[in-house]
Amino acid sequence: MARCPCGVGDRYRECCGRLHSGEAAAATAAELMRSRFSAFAREDEAYLLNTWHPATRPERVGFEDGPRWTRLEIVREEAGGPDDDRGVVEFRAHYLADSGPESRPGSQPGVLHEVSRFVRHDGAWVYVRGKIITGG
Numbered sequence: 662m663a664r665c666p667c668g669v670g671d672r673y674r675e676c677c678g679r680l681h682s683g684e685a686a687a688a689t690a691a692e693l694m695r696s697r698f699s700a701f702a703r704e705d706e707a708y709l710l711n712t713w714h715p716a717t718r719p720e721r722v723g724f725e726d727g728p729r730w731t732r733l734e735i736v737r738e739e740a741g742g743p744d745d746d747r748g749v750v751e752f753r754a755h756y757l758a759d760s761g762p763e764s765r766p767g768s769q770p771g772v773l774h775e776v777s778r779f780v781r782h783d784g785a786w787v788y789v790r791g792k793i794i795t796g797g
Contacts, residue, residue, distance in 0.1 A: 666702035667695035667733050681708045686786075690741025690748030690779035693786040695733060698754055702730040714780065714787045728756035728771065741779055741786075748779045748786070751794075 663673045670676025677699035679685045680692075687693035693712060700708040706722045713719070732755040741748020754773040777791040 666699040666730065669695055673699070681705055687712075688743050690745075690786055691735055691738050691750050693779060693788065694735070694750040694752060694777060697788060698730060698733040698752075701754075712785075712787055714782055714789045717788075717790050726759070728758040731755050731757055736774075746781045749776060750779065751776045 664671060665673040665676035665678070667677050672678075677696040680687055680696040681700060681703075687696055697709060697712055699705075700712075701722075704724045706724070709722050710718060734753040734755070736751040736753060737749075738751075739749040741750060752775060754775070756771050756773065758769050758771055774794040775791040776794060778789040779786050780789055781787070
């Protein structure tokens with residue numbers, strides 16, 4: 662069985678896979694964040710779009726020449742619990758990317774550091790927007 666990309670559950674199927682398949686819904690903003698990271702790692706565009714707030718959702722998620730997401734680190738959470746309507750999750754998403762035409766594909770490590778905002782929309786947690794943190 663494949664390990665879940667979010668790093669929390671051992672098996673994808675019992676962890677984020679149940680959210681991606683629609684068997685379960687995220688109970689917290691952090692759980693949605695982890696499942697969205699796994700969706701990026703697995704290039705699951707449908708899940709990402711379905712969990713994006715309609716006011717900020719793009720038409721598509723482009724995975725062409727994108728990084729390979731390798732690890733998620735939750736830095737902090739504000740609210741976003743089962744009884745909340747809003748939440749903030751700060752995270753670091755680690756990846757490997759191409760560093761140029763002379764390099765080995767997917768060999769350059771990097772980190773996306775972001776503070777993401779989530780709200781409940783029609784009873785379900787959705788991603789609204791994020792602010793990328795640079796330099797630290």
